[in-house]
Amino acid sequence: MIERAPDTDLLDGFLDATRAAAAAVAGLVGGGDGMRIDGVAVDALRRALESLPVDGRVVVGEGEKDQAPMLFVGERFGMGSGPAIDLAVDPVDGTKLAASGKPDSVAVIAIAPRGAMFDIGPAYYLEKLVAAGGGRELSLADPIVVTLDRLAARLGRPVEQLRVAVQERPRNAATAQAVTAAGAGLVSFMDGDVALSLRAAAADGDLDLLLGVGGAPEGILTAAAVRALGGWMTARFAPQSPEERARLVEAGTDLDREVPLDELCRDDAWLLLSAVTSTALAAGHELAGVRLEDDGSAIVESVVVGPGSPLTRSRKRLDRDAPSGLPSPVR
Ligand SMILES: O=P(O)(O)OC[C@H]1O[C@](O)(COP(=O)(O)O)[C@@H](O)[C@@H]1O
Numbered sequence: 001m002i003e004r005a006p007d008t009d010l011l012d013g014f015l016d017a018t019r020a021a022a023a024a025v026a027g028l029v030g031g032g033d034g035m036r037i038d039g040v041a042v043d044a045l046r047r048a049l050e051s052l053p054v055d056g057r058v059v060v061g062e063g064e065k066d067q068a069p070m071l072f073v074g075e076r077f078g079m080g081s082g083p084a085i086d087l088a089v090d091p092v093d094g095t096k097l098a099a100s101g102k103p104d105s106v107a108v109i110a111i112a113p114r115g116a117m118f119d120i121g122p123a124y125y126l127e128k129l130v131a132a133g134g135g136r137e138l139s140l141a142d143p144i145v146v147t148l149d150r151l152a153a154r155l156g157r158p159v160e161q162l163r164v165a166v167q168e169r170p171r172n173a174a175t176a177q178a179v180t181a182a183g184a185g186l187v188s189f190m191d192g193d194v195a196l197s198l199r200a201a202a203a204d205g206d207l208d209l210l211l212g213v214g215g216a217p218e219g220i221l222t223a224a225a226v227r228a229l230g231g232w233m234t235a236r237f238a239p240q241s242p243e244e245r246a247r248l249v250e251a252g253t254d255l256d257r258e259v260p261l262d263e264l265c266r267d268d269a270w271l272l273l274s275a276v277t278s279t280a281l282a283a284g285h286e287l288a289g290v291r292l293e294d295d296g297s298a299i300v301e302s303v304v305v306g307p308g309s310p311l312t313r314s315r316k317r318l319d320r321d322a323p324s325g326l327p328s329p330v331r
């Protein structure tokens with residue numbers, strides 16, 4: 001879809017929005033106030049998106065489930081003319097990690113041509129399978145032991161050498177147990193499944209697979225990057241409360257259907273993220289968390305994942321007074 005691909009300047013404009021979000025929360029990292037972090041990041045993102053030369057629409061917002069500040073689904077942004085771009089956004093994935101100064105917290109968006117990203121509707125949660133090295137034969141419908149055998153065969157390594165990330169939640173306990181019982185290495189993580197999913201999709205053996213139920217918006221953000229990383233992903237709805245289930249049923253959702261990567265993201269897409277705290281994305285790709293300098297400027301490390309450019313890194317200083325820079329430094 002080259003004719004509709006955002007040009008380099010536009011991609012950098014979107015990346016600047018995540019940089020502005022990371023820079024805006026720099027002074028709040030480790031301060032314990034996750035809600036404030038979310039609010040400040042949302043404001044900075046929204047402001048940076050306003051001036052982009054696009055006809056922009058938010059299709060996946062984040063924060064509703066936790067009543068956190070958010071960009072709303074359906075919200076329009078940009079100057080109104082230019083390419084029709086859909087946006088999935090999580091101003092800070094890993095808010096708790098940022099509030100406690102722990103790794104893997106990122107300001108993250110994904111962009112794609114209009115209509116390309118799967119509509120999660122009223123879903124808060126998805127069950128996800130994210131794998132390295134391609135593998136459309138891997139399905140959530142199979143027992144985990146079968147999936148691990150298939151992945152091991154595809155990667156040419158014994159199951160014992162596979163590393164499988166599972167978010168540490170009671171809802172994922174059986175999954176974690178099945179991974180361990182099959183003899184694979186379990187990597188439990190508390191939060192931040194966008195960063196962990198990218199590591200799982202990258203074919204470098206750092207992580208080989210991510211399994212379990214996590215946030216639905218994070219799933220769509222992840223899908224945008226998995227193709228470019230040469231990985232595989234599949235997901236299905238996994239409502240975690242009767243209310244969520246009822247909302248999905250009301251919306252006519254087929255809860256049993258597994259949604260493969262080419263439906264989660266139907267066209268070329270780009271994931272753009274800036275590190276709030278230090279974030280490993282693949283072997284040899286570790287982003288430093290945002291750093292505030294004495295003069296009030298912020299150093300932000302970022303990455304773009306997209307067609308033809310898996311994991312393009314950058315580092316940028318955002319001056320306190322720059323138009324697209326820090327809104328007003330928070331300390
Ligand atoms: O914390 P929950 O409700 O189990 O939801 C899981 C989701 O929360 C996170 O751990 C953190 O997300 P936020 O910081 O955006 O709230 C995600 O990475 C994950 O997908």
Ligand SMILES: [Mn+2]
Pocket residue numbers: 062090092093094215218
């Ligand atoms: Mn999140």
